[in-house]
Amino acid sequence: MDYFIELLFSGLTRGSIYALIALGYTMVYGIIGLINFAHGEIYMIGAFTAFIVATVLSIYGFPLLAIVIIAGLAAVVWASSYGYTVEKIAYKPLRHAPRLSPLISAIGMSIFLQNYVLLSQTSDFLPFPALIPDFAFMEPVAHIVGSTDLAILVTTVVVMLILTLLIKFSKLGKAMRATSQDRTMATLVGINVNRVISATFIVGSSLAAIGGLLIASHIGQINFYIGFLAGIKAFTAAVLGGIGSIPGAVLGSLILGLTESFATGYVTSDYEDVFAFTLLVLILIFKPSGLLGKAANQKV
Template sequence: MNPEYLTALILGGLTRGSIYALIALGYTMVYGIIQLINFAHGEIYMIGAFTGLIVSTVLTMHGMPGFGVVFFAAAAAIIYACCYGYTLEKIAYKPLRHAPRLSVLISAIGMSLFFQNYVLLAQTSNFLPFPGLIPDFEFWKPYSHVMSATELVIIVTTAIVMVLLTLLIKFTRIGKAMRATSQDKIMASLLGINVNQIISITFIVGSATAAIGGLLIASHTGQINAYMGFLVGIKAFVAAVLGGIGSIPGAVLGAFVLGLSESVFTGYVSSDYEDVFAFLILVLILIFRPSGILGRDQTQKV
């Protein structure tokens, strides 16, 4: 066994895990607060990447230097994705707040298809080249073939986002209100918390992390298309279920477990069966530990 090869696989797995984590957060937060699997979440991530592409292309055409392009593209992608996330909830989920869960789920799948086809129409069905927004510097001279600068940036950015999010959820007024709302909406509103506002904030935060994920993966792979959100979205969903849906640390843990095991599996067994492997993991979890690694017991109190 070649240690350098294994190291590369592990680092690749961490990179993948980071992206999954950024998207899985949105799934798990939304599920935590309104018990909905937001199937349109992967599309928010795709829209983030497209916005990044459009803005960075326009800015580069106007001769803006690299750093400014990265900053404005990222800001635009995040703001745009947040607007989509916010509007999505208002249009497709809020009117169904008291409807059966199945109706909301179907609405979510509908929005997912709508977003895909909307981007198909507005853009193109082809893969579009995505500019390498992250400068390719050599930070680790003799080992640069093991880990690229992009991978490093992805892992570091994810770590920063995680820390900020943890601080937000654990210590701020809004964060505590989010946790309270996810545990008991009626009691939360009896204490003066505007539950609808908290739900909107949850969608906005989830969309922001998804947009960051979209930008990072697009500059890593160098190409995007309208369907990019689908598979990654589903895999991030698997990660969220793996960790225990509704749990934020669970989603991050699940994402890294999935990313690492996929990467090692691809490296040592076969890359053809990569997706099969991810879903095999999902099936196994659902059989042996339905509430996930860190999930709370699903026993319903009556």
């Protein structure tokens, strides 16, 4: 039973990290209908920024709490700046181009960012400092549920709540929903669509950066390639839930996280990544609109 609960929690932890990344995919897709292939790289850059800032601060002897807050903020600020810049450079000029053009551009951006980090940092795995301390009250259950698991779950829930409030009630959220429904119409009623799209990229990138920070301190190491796999898996989650739908992305991520956790725990760990890819292929074949997505009828 303990093993089951352990797997359950590890699945939920994975799922919530995927959810943080998947939200970026789904929000961008909802608004401009583009699979932002470089999103995984934004997550990786968030993790790297956090790593650099945290290590520098710890060398200068800052207290742990200060390190967590400053590194987190730095990750969010830089990742969202990257997200914003990537959109401006690689997607904005292609807004009226054929569908495949921005996708190819996104793939190029993803390769570019990976190698940019590889060349300016290193290709080795870097040890990420443990930012989340072992809480004393978690002592009795520490063998089943780690403190980092709890911290990740709590942070994710808080972030999700903030995001929901933002989208439901703020003016920006309203503008985002309007833009995703009909971009031309949104322009007509006086919404600055370009600004809304930029804001979407910034919000999505911030979420990815938080995810990057959390997972990196959970696993304890990073390298330039982590964004690729995490990106694909988060994308799988977003598709599973129905791309474009925000609750769908969360649901899909949790399902994917739990599936992976149980499959590796009970079946085999060799094919951990194959599960996700197979799931992706199967969903796209049998239910391309996902669990909560709307089946879009193509009109001529």
